[in-house]
Amino acid sequence: MARSWSLLLLPFALALVASVAQAAVVEYTFNVGNLSISQLCQQEMIITAVNGQLPGPTIVATEGDTVVVHMVNESPYNMTIHWHGIFQRGTPWADGPAMVTQCPVRPGGNYTYRFNVTGQEGTLWWHSHFSFLRATVYGALIIKPRGGAKAYPFPVPDEEVVVILGEWWKRNVYDLQQEALHTGIPAAHADAYTINGKPGGFYDNCSAPNQTHKFELKQNKTYMLRIINAALNTPLFFKVANHSFNVVAADACYTKPYKTDVVVISPGQTVDALLVPDAGVAAAVGGRYYMAVIPYNSAVNAINASVLYSLTNGTAIVEYAGGPATSPPMLPEMPEYNDTATAHRFLSNMTALVPNRVPLAVDTHMFVTVSMGDTFCGPEQTMECNKNRTIFASSMNNASFILPNTTSMLEAMYKGSIDGVYTRDFPDTPPIVFDYTADASEQNATLKHTFKSTKVKTLKYNSTVQMVLQNTRLVSKESHPMHLHGFNFFVLAQGFGNYNETTDPAKFNLVDPQERNTVAGFGSCTATSMLI
Secondary structure, eight states: OHHHHHHHHHHHHHHHHHHHHHOOEEEEEEEEEEEEEOOTTOOOEEEEEETTBSSOOOEEEETTOEEEEEEEEOSSSOBOEEEETOOOTTOGGGSOOBTTTBOOBOTTOEEEEEEEOTTOOEEEEEEEOSGGGGGTSEEEEEEEOTTOGGGSSSOOOSEEEEEEEEEEOSSOHHHHHHHHHHHOOOOOOOSEEEETTBOOSOSTTOOOGGGSOEEEEOTTOOEEEEEEEOOSSOOEEEEETTEEEEEEEETTEEEEEEEESOEEEOTTOEEEEEEEEOHHHHHOSSOEEEEEEEEOOTTSOHHHHHHHSOOSOEEEEEEETTSOTTSOOBOOOOOOTTOHHHHHHHHHHOBBSSOOOOOOSOSEEEEEEEEEEEEEOOTTSOTTSOTTSEEEEEEETTEEEOOOSSSOHHHHHHHTOOTTTOBSOOOSSOSSOOOTTSOGGGSOHHHHBOEEEOBOOOOOTTOOEEEEEEEOOSSSOOOEEEEOTTOOEEEEEEEESSOOTTTGGGGOOOSSBEEESEEEEOTTTEEEEEEO
């Protein structure tokens, strides 16, 4: 019997050694510094970027590899980098959020991030996690399957194309955030939306050739788009004229193939989709088509939409070989900015490729209201912040988060000295039950006020948490993504109105729910149930 076991163990040991031998160390250097750039036909302005690029360099690794990034901060600002969607098993110091897992790297300093990508494959991304600097400090992080493209659970594409959606301001984004912090007035929305760093030719009558990114494709080839929304706070509709998509993954998790002519993607999310040309496109030679993005936000009415948002399309050009480069591209018909039906259909119809092992026993239940409320000006805010009135403040369960300013939260936890850094009393429920979807004018004024704090929820290792995120309308409706660092979660259900703990669990998908690391919270008073 002992001999039988040895014969079984030998192939396993050899396979393990081979797997370890195949894993590599993938190394990059990120020089973060100033970049002079001209957009929207304006004079050149200085932005913060990595290696003089917008977007920054794409990191490519294979499942099981170790990624090492040497970050050199040559910018005038503090800096950290977050690896959005990476599990960081055993490497929490490498996650990147300033004053949470590390202190920011000062100008002239450097920091080396080292983490493993075992058990993950697909499209993720990286970005600055200090201030608004992630508006220009971002890039793709692609994890290939260990078995190569033939390991994909869908038809192998001929080529893979990274498409990063972003926002552009005509002002320095760091100054923009500092003004918002000091005055208590929310920062202005973006002046334009970009595709691979360029806004296209529809803004401000600016049609300079260097304003538009071009994707050069070949006829009868299959292309997989790795789509990333790197915008700060704006969900986007994404389309390509005369094409549709076969969505095969979201947030680096495979999905059942989902056919659609529009992709809805919130900040922080990624979508992998096979580009499917219409019949006429497939038969034609040398066609040119616009790829376009436009904001989605159900939280504003028609009067305010054109004031708050640029409703102009951000565009790129999809160009097939063999045709004249001067022929005008076709523009897709975009959804309305408040087309909630289309957004909800896309986000709720996706399911996992195979049934998931969804935990049925829940250790901790949390019901979390996400609100825009008000608070008082802080002592660090300038005279422009009227000390006699309240200012906007977002909150969860009426707790408005503020970062510590002396010690990172992770360091305080490791040293057992959390006093003065954070408290372990984040509530599982809001302080009072109310009609979360009622119009702001109908709400009791006392519900709207929140206080700044650094509250943490402590969980037991390997416990299962069910969290219901309930959007509210205390002061105004607000759309905002929710991202969980270091973990994925199952999205069991999404819906409208007030969550009903008695009847709504019957709607949960406990068989093949989509797996995500970022979920959209829209201003149309939605409720989302997550299992972590």
